[in-house]
Amino acid sequence: SNSQVGIIFHMMDAMESPPTYFRTNRFTNAFQEIVDAYGVARYQEANPAVYTVITFPFLFAVMFGDWGHGICLLLGALVLIARESKLGSQKLGSFMEMLFGGRYVLLLMSLFSIYCGLIYNEFFSVPYHIFGGSAYKCRDDTCSDAHSVGLIKYRDPYPFGVDPSWRGSRSELPFLNSLKMKMSILLGVAQMNLGILLSYFNARFSGNSLDIRHQFVPQIIFLNSLFGYLSLLIVIKWCTGSQADLYHVMIYMFLSP
Template identity: 75%
Template sequence: MFGDWGHGICLLLAALYLVVREKKFSSQKLGDIMEMAFGGRYIIMMMALFSIYTGLIYNEFFSVPFELFGSSAYECRDPSCRDASTTGLIKVRDTYPFGVDPKWHGTRSELPFLNSLKMKMSILLGVSQMNLGIIMSYYNAKYFKNNINIWYQFVPQMIFLNSLFGYLSLLIVVKWCSGSQADLYHLVIYMFLSPTDDLGENQLFVGQKFLQLVLLLLALVAVPWMLVPKPFLLKKQHKERHQGQSYSLLYSTDDPSESQSQSVPCDHDEFDFSEVFVHQLIHTIEFVLGAVSNTASYLRLWALSLAHSELSSVFYDKVLLLAWGYNNTIVLIIGIFVFICATVGVLLLMETLSAFLHALRLHWVEFQNKFYEGDGYKFLPFSFTLLTDEDEL
């Protein structure tokens, strides 16, 4: 979202200043804004490092491209012309080794190309992070020895997510590697609307139609897999407990430090099957709909990255270069001053805050809802009036 290695370097220098002077600043009384920035100095430093990395991928330094990793793979179609936006480009060398080729900057196809690149990168990053969240739910269930959640929550969730959006990610990578002109929008939409139709020009590899049918079937099976078995297994477990039968514990909210495979005596707690089933129904609907909405939510990475790039380009072209073209020292000084103020105020402060808040939202909602439950134990404050005689002794 903040892909510009020039802005990243500025942010890194500011963060390093706060880190180097932290002993001095920690003993001083700072203002509200400065205190927040000082408290998050290490987060800002990491944000700056990742901004430099993504900026090198986008090949933008205050919106200006550089040939840092060798010469561009493209040249003007007409050797006597310097404006690639009017004559077009032809490939004369090997592909640019890292990041976006600098020749894309300023061409008529720059915006469609960057739109496609950043949108697909957003989907790949989003699906990867959501998969990580589901994998963390497996380790939660494994830690609490909760086999029901492993087999009837983790497994169908992995199948459902990757049958649809994991497959979409695979198509993106295959299209990049093969250079195919397949329309992925059409391909994914008609995978649901007309799964048996011939793929035609949108076929990327052999056996793709059969694979789509299998994945669609797996996604349909995963939904009742998540919904039905768990409430009945919990009911069966409660029934065995109520009858005083000993059994190996499948699901427990007890202290995880205690042994989970011991025999459990009878328990007369009531089991409301309808409440458990409704809870599981809500959880299933939330995951199925969330798989679509959460993936779409990661497109904010593309939108904010594009906004940052376009704002940076506007400030450079319409302020700095415009002032430079007047050949007047006073106008140039004013232009540089306005450019610096706009860069610091809008791009380094407002855009940094915007990118941070959106990244925080993606971690909090799209990522953590895959594994975080927030159940814990009810807080009971200490009270002398609640002490029994045995506790007092």
């Protein structure tokens, strides 16, 4: 340090790209590991784990929304979080170590599952009149013609979530399964489009026009020509009340002469 000779820096060119480092904490570490399991972003690329913090647990809740199961999952996650200092210093088994590492993932999954379960009005697959009574009722006290004629609407729509009267009806499974499946498709296609858009911004940042022309453009066209078109049909069917079978529409789009 007392030398009179100045320090000489010699810049060396290397073929390897700089390593990638993402600063994480206890909350975001598990989400970053989920993303890294599919691929590590290159140096200065956008980190998709930022979006995964919300999209991953929310898509889980859309597919498995039940506020009864969500409460059980929430209690388990809170126990792991409350005892994290003790459990973190112990040697856990492979299963418990996986649960403990994803405790904050479980926390968000449980919260979103409770929210979507309230929308689906499912408490261990049983509907409840949480926000008031149903908007529909039987034509008489016996409800003998409920399956043949249907119910009558006598009040405003159910204020939040699915009306409890759907339970036990002939169209219960077609309606609820269709609702969950179509919501999963819409949100899943939106998430895939977000991932492809991130690849475009990464390619534009690095000045890689080849990836934009031969990777981003074909991917965005292929995705939206099939599943984007399906998402558009779902929205149109919801808005117009059409009875078209979207399965046959997609199949005949490829198989019809």
